[in-house]
Amino acid sequence: MNQFISDATIPGAAFWLTGYLLSLLLFFTPLAGIMGWILFACLTPVMAIITYRWFRRRGLPLIYFAQIAVSWTAIAVVLDYVFIVRLFRPAAYYQPDVLLYYAVTFLLPLAVGWYLLGKGSGRSGTRAS
Numbered sequence: 381m382n383q384f385i386s387d388a389t390i391p392g393a394a395f396w397l398t399g400y401l402l403s404l405l406l407f408f409t410p411l412a413g414i415m416g417w418i419l420f421a422c423l424t425p426v427m428a429i430i431t432y433r434w435f436r437r438r439g440l441p442l443i444y445f446a447q448i449a450v451s452w453t454a455i456a457v458v459l460d461y462v463f464i465v466r467l468f469r470p471a472a473y474y475q476p477d478v479l480l481y482y483a484v485t486f487l488l489p490l491a492v493g494w495y496l497l498g499k500g501s502g503r504s505g506t507r508a509s
Contacts, residue, residue, distance in 0.1 A: 384444070388451035391434055395427055395452070395485070396459050416477030424484055431492045439500060445493025453486040 399419050406415035435445070465473050 384447065387434070387448055389455070391430065392448075392452035392455040393459075395423070395430075396456050399423055399481075400459070400463065416475065416481070420477055420481055420484070424488075427484075427488055428492070431488055432495075435489075435492060436496060440493065440496075442490070442493050442497060445489045448489040448493075449486045452489060453482055456482060456485050 402419055402423075403415055406412060406418065409415075411418060460473070460478070464470065
């Protein structure tokens with residue numbers, strides 16, 4: 381399988397599926413009204429760690445991470461629409477928690493890529509005066 385397709389689909393779909401399954405569990409609890417915020421707070425650090433570990437030893441350009449960001453966001457938007465909006469027809473799905481989730485899904489691969497590029501160039505993160 382093409383490496384880009386693997387990088388775009390496996391983590392992107394896995395992140396979405398994890399959130400989806402956990403949201404189905406939380407839906408039947410008293411926390412259903414804030415489940416988006418709970419999932420966001422719990423899963424964002426996990427996504428960051430997995431993303432870092434997935435890409436850490438490959439020395440990829442930032443444009444690659446931008447393409448991954450677009451792919452992961454597209455996967456999240458399309459699967460949310462098909463399996464939440466169309467299937468369950470919620471009154472108002474696209475609330476701030478969902479929009480923030482889309483933003484983080486887009487920004488996370490870029491942030492990891494930027495960090496890895498800086499780390500690989502030997503910069504210490506401090507600025508010379």
